Amino acid sequence: xxxxxxxxxxxxxxxxxxxxxxxxxxxxxxxxxxxxxxxxxxxxxxxxxxxxxxxxxxxxxxxxxxxxxxxxxxxxxxxxxxxxxxxxxxxxxxxxxxxxxxxxxxxxxxxxxxxxxxxxxxxxxxxxxxxxxxxxxxxxxxxxxxxxxxxxxxxxxxxxxxxxxxxxxxxxxxxxxxxxxxxxxxxxxxxxxxxxxxxxxxxxxxxxxxxxxxxxxxxxxxxxxxxxxxxxxxxxxxxxxxxxxxxxxxxxxxxxxxxxxxxxxxxxxxx
Numbered sequence: 001x002x003x004x005x006x007x008x009x010x011x012x013x014x015x016x017x018x019x020x021x022x023x024x025x026x027x028x029x030x031x032x033x034x035x036x037x038x039x040x041x042x043x044x045x046x047x048x049x050x051x052x053x054x055x056x057x058x059x060x061x062x063x064x065x066x067x068x069x070x071x072x073x074x075x076x077x078x079x080x081x082x083x084x085x086x087x088x089x090x091x092x093x094x095x096x097x098x099x100x101x102x103x104x105x106x107x108x109x110x111x112x113x114x115x116x117x118x119x120x121x122x123x124x125x126x127x128x129x130x131x132x133x134x135x136x137x138x139x140x141x142x143x144x145x146x147x148x149x150x151x152x153x154x155x156x157x158x159x160x161x162x163x164x165x166x167x168x169x170x171x172x173x174x175x176x177x178x179x180x181x182x183x184x185x186x187x188x189x190x191x192x193x194x195x196x197x198x199x200x201x202x203x204x205x206x207x208x209x210x211x212x213x214x215x216x217x218x219x220x221x222x223x224x225x226x227x228x229x230x231x232x233x234x235x236x237x238x239x240x241x242x243x244x245x246x247x248x249x250x251x252x253x254x255x256x257x258x259x260x261x262x263x264x265x266x267x268x269x270x271x
Contacts, residue, residue, distance in 0.1 A: 098214075098255065098256060098257055099214055099253055099254065099255055099256065100127075100253075100254040100256060101251040101252070101253060101254075102122060102126060102127060102128065102251065102252045102253075102254060103122075103249065103250075103251055103252075104120035104121055104122040104126075104128075104152070104249070104250050104251070104252055105120060105121045105248065105249055106118055106119070106120055106247050106248050106249065106250060107119045107120060107121055107151065109156070109244065109247055111158055111184035111244050111245050112184075113158075114159075114160050114181055115155065115159045115160060115161060116155075116156045116158040116159055116184075116244070117145075117153055117154065117155060117156065118134075118141070118142060118153070118154040118156050118247070118250075119151055119152070119153055119154070120134075120151065120152050120154065120250060120252070121150065121151060122150075122151070122152055122252065123147050123148050123149050123150045123151045123152050124147050124148065124149050124150075125149050125150065126150075127254060128144060128147050128152045128252055128254075129144065129147060129254075130144055130145060130146070130147055131143060131144060131145075131212060132144040132212070132252050132253055132254055132255075133212040133213040133252070133253040133255075134154050134250050134251070134252050134253070135213075135217055135250065135251050135253065136242050136247060136249065136250050136251070137249075138218065138241040138242045138243070139217055139218035139219055139220070139240070139241035139242050140157060140164060140206060140213060140217050140218070140219050140241075140242065141154065141156060141157065141242055141244075141247065141250050142154045142155050142156035142157050142159070142162065143155050143162070143212060144252065152252070154250075156244060157177075157179055157187065157219075157240065157242070157244070158179050158184050158244055159179060160178075160179065160181055162178060162179060163176055163177070163178050164176070164177045164178070164206065164213070164219060165206070165207045165209045165210050165213075166189075166204050166205060166206055166207050166219050167204070167205060167206075167207040168196075168198070168202055168203075168204060169202070169203040169204070169205050170202060170203070173196055174207055174209070175189045175192065175196075175204065176189065176190055176191065177189055177204060177219050177220070177238065178190060184240075184244045184245055185239060185240060185243075186220075186223070186237055186238065186239055186240065187219070187220055187237075187238045187239075187240055188235060188236070188237060188238065189204065189222075189235060189236040189237075189238060190233075190235055191233045191235075192225075192227075192233060192234045192235065192236060193232065193233065194227070194232050194233070194234070197225075198222050198225040198227075198236050199222065199225075200222055200223060200224070200225075201221055201222065202221065202222040203218065203220075203221055204218075204219045204220050204221065204222065204238055205217060205218055205219060206219060211255050211257075211258050211261045211262070212253070212255065213253065214253070218241040219238065219240070219241065220238035220239050220240045220241055221238060221239050221241070222236050222237070222238055223237050223238060223239050224236065224237040225237075
């Protein structure tokens with residue numbers, strides 16, 4: 001304490017100057033509205049920045065909830081579509097539920113392999129089983145090939161092992177869509193009979209000739225038809241509707257009539 005008094009006495013003029021400056025600034029800031037508003041604005045800017053960061057964080061988590069809400073609503077609307085019901089042609093039309101759509105979020109996916117896989121956050125406890133079809137808002141994505149309690153693995157259309165029963169929307173001609181393994185944007189139609197004429201822009205949709213996908217789901221559009229006069233069969237290149245490099249949410253299709261259809265198929269094969 002003695003040393004402090006000695007220091008202040010030795011620097012008494014400078015110390016007095018600092019004390020007077022503090023008093024003057026305090027009186028100035030409390031006396032004029034401009035300075036009061038300036039002080040308020042500085043505090044307000046600082047608190048506003050903090051609240052802005054908090055708001056952005058809150059908006060991020062709120063947006064995640066909104067995306068999940070929209071995904072559920074989208075699945076609900078798909079469950080109300082006409083192709084989600086089975087109509088039996090009898091004296092009285094009988095309508096029964098045929099398909100159920102289960103929303104899921106993509107956890108991981110690949111597009112640079114020969115057999116590309118997608119993992120989603122729904123599994124056995126959500127009713128997911130192997131051989132269920134998977135779609136996005138834009139079209140066919142793939143087929144479920146593996147299931148755990150909480151997750152599922154999907155073989156995407158970008159797989160050398162994938163082959164989809166399809167049809168040309170304009171004329172109903174049946175075709176088969178596969179992936180040649182070149183890039184994630186394009187697929188291929190193989191073994192096209194010579195009498196079938198494809199034009200650029202023709203839409204390719206699911207045929208409905210399976211128990212996995214309903215009829216009418218988009219697969220792609222024709223970009224090139226390599227028709228050769230010396231061969232009966234030809235190929236066509238299509239551009240997928242689904243952007244597999246930008247896939248975040250999907251719907252998994254559950255065919256509620258599949259057990260009955262499987263039973264009929266097994267019995268037919270055993271006869």
